[in-house]
Each structure stands twice: as structure tokens, then as C-alpha cells.
Amino acid sequence: MKDMIDLNCDMGEGFGQWTLGDAPDAEIMKIISSANIAAGFHAGDPNSMDRVVKLAQSHGVGLGAHPGYADLRGFGRRYIKMDAAELVNDILYQIGAIREFGRRYGAPLQHVKLHGALYMEAAVNEGLSEMLVDTLRVTAPEAMLFCMGISKTYAAAQRAGHPAVREFYADRDYDNSGSIVFARQVARPDPAKIAAKCVKACKTGMVTTVEGDELEIEFESICFHSDTPGALDMGKAIRAGLTDSGIKIASPVYSASA
Template structure:
């Protein structure tokens, strides 16, 4: 069925000290999204930036999510880092806890958790790691939505365990015929209208074109784009306008009237 309401999420607060990786200012993007994935210190982010981004999201009424990554500031979390499942999951718990304290500071709460970059892709494919991660999430953040791909091991395991779970559609990434995004460390400038058309088609028809040239079915509750994609502000503006023009309302996941968002 065509979607009539959808969440838009974006990775935010991705800098460190004086450095900023976002193509557009967080303030400009925050007014265009409904959920923010806030870097929690390992791939990007620091205490001052986390504080400022959480405060900004609270002011805009945007749902706040922890965006934990591999301990890889130099590689921006887009390189796989070795470690045992316990070591990786403990790093995730550490980052969730740090971000959650800033939400409490501003009278907000942790809406969701979304792993970043190479960690997101590793969890998607690694059933043992996903089971450890989801099992831990059931203890430390049982009411937080988990954002992941619908074709991932993460989604299946979270749904089985009863963790609230949200499937994502990636506006600024390509898909292969397996239904997975094509992981990349660098994205060139995209045509905002083409991205908006892709998103509207996914919402209305439930279809996306793959890099192999096939059309595949796609199901999701949230649309993701990245603040470090060149032209991210133009992409977000075009995408939101196109969704609205097609009668699709944008709302945080906590407001979505769909039951499968909770597994």
C-alpha cells in the first residue's frame, strides 16, 4: 500500500572540535527532518557538539537517536574495526549512554538507536553480532526504536525479540538486487529532483531501481539521507516538497500509525 505518512531521518552532529563534515549546517537541516541520528563520539561528535545538537533537535521537536559507530575518528566510522562481539557491543552501549544523558539534560528522551556506517553494515550481515547487540538493547533501551534495513539480520532479530524496529529507505544511496544499499565511503553530488522522484516512487509504488537495472520491492517506515552528502540541504528541501505535494505527511516515528514499526 502507498505510504501516507513517513519519517525522515538524517545523520547529525558529525564533526569533532573545530571540524565539521556536514555539507549543510545542522540548523538548516533540522527544520526539514523528523528524526536526528546524533553522532555519539566514536566516529564523530564530542561532548560540546552532542550537547548543541541535542538541544537543537529538542527545540525543533525532532526525535533524537544515538548514532554509535566504530571507534574510528580518522576513517569516519566507514572502515570495519576488528573486535569481539562483546567489545563492539560495549562500545555501542557506551555511546548510547553518553547521548542519552544529553537528552535528559534537555527534558527529552532517546527515541531511537541507529548504528553508523561500517558498523551498520556489519550488523546487517553478522547474525551473531546482531543477536548480541539486540539482546543488550532489550536491557539498556528496550523502548528505543532500532533503525536498520528491512533485509538485514538486524531487522529480523529485533522483530523476533520484540525490540521496536524501523526499516529505512536510503534516498542518497544506491541499492543492489538483494535489497541492500551499496556501501560507499564517498558520494558525489546528486540531482535533488532525481532523489526526490526516487523517494516518492518508493513511497507510492514500493519500488526502487537497482544498480543492476532491476526494479525491486522495498518496504520501509523512515527515509534516510546524510548531512555529509554534497548538496544535502537541496536534497532535503526537494524531497520534503515532493512528499508533501504527493500527500505524504512527515512525522517522527513515535507518531506513525503503523504496527509493523514495532516488529
């Protein structure tokens, strides 16, 4: 039974006059403890980064960079074949953008979380994960790396002694391998069912897979997505379900023994 959990959400996912999802960033920011802010490659632009970083600072929400593939048209959910060194340079570039806006408002970079297809690629790509972790050890040694517990990313961070936070996905399904079932389009979920799923995971450490089995899962943060239809109602339901169960929502504190 967990008595405290981080609640994170992907934020600032629009570009120019275009926005994605039906949940205002300002309202979601009241619910969460960590924000993953789009850094310009899959979504986001300098003005949206400035706005959302300022919102995070004003609400005391942990600031996270959310780098993705250079794929505005596909929202970073399409795989792009690239050399690991090129990808890490793209990631570093995006981290720098969020970190500088954070510096503007006195908000330190709390974490880095890859987006979409890049997150999934790093999860199975040991070379990419190791290069990413090695780069963070030099450029952002205190920034926690958000990832799946079964991923190559988490294993690389553990080997290097880099702070890492394992995620539980509220609005994504799991299969028996322990991986999330990747989807480009997500239907509107039932907020009560999503909240119950999160409370169950926090209380029992178990999640029901798409195969119908019970899977043990370890995590320190719960993620939901602002572009999921009905995200605001879902986020409110998750927060209410957790707090009603006596589980405090707060930014993660890294422990080497986690």
C-alpha cells in the first residue's frame, strides 16, 4: 500500500494556434504534481513553453522536459529511424529549451520524460538508453528520468546510478509483458474506472492486463495524458480516488533503493 504517489501529465501539446485535447493546461495543473512539457519537436512552441512552464512554477508543480521525435504532423507517435547519437542530440536540444524557460521563472528542471514513439523506442533500445543516461549524467545529473520499470531505460539508469522514476499508466492498457499497449488514437475512458484502476495499483501493486491476467507492477508515479478525451474529468477522478484512499499526491523523491 502506497501512502504517497506522484501524478504526472503531458502538457502544452499544441503548436501556434492549434491545440490538442479538450483539457485546459491551467486546470490540469491544479490536479498534478509533475508536468511533462512539450519541447517543440512533437508539439509545443516557445510561447506555449513559456506559458506552461510559468503555470507549473506558480502551482508548485515539478518541471519536466518532454522531448519527442521531430514529428509535428504525427504528434511524435510515429517511429523515425535515426542514429542514437542524433536522437540524443535532439533530446538534449529539447531539454535545454525547457530548462531555460524554467530558469526564467526560477523553476529547476525536475525530470525528463521521453514522448510517444521515442519513449517506446528507448524502452527496448539499450544503446539509445545508455547514451541518453550517459548524457544526462553530464548535463542534468539531478534530473530524474521517467520511464517504465521493465524498460531498457530504467535498467540503464540503475546501472549508472542516475535517478529514475517508474511510471504507471492510468489511461493506457497493459499486456502480460508489463509493457503498455501503444495507441495512436485513444477513446474517451470512464473516469471512475480509471480512478479505480489507479487506486487498485497503489493498494495492491497489481494491474489487469488486456489478456485478463493480474500483473505485478512497481511504480512511483502515475501518468495520464492531456490529449486523452475527457482528460480533466479523468484527472480529477484519479486525484479524488487517491486522496479518498489516504494516498498523498506529491512530486517524487528519488531513492537509490527504489
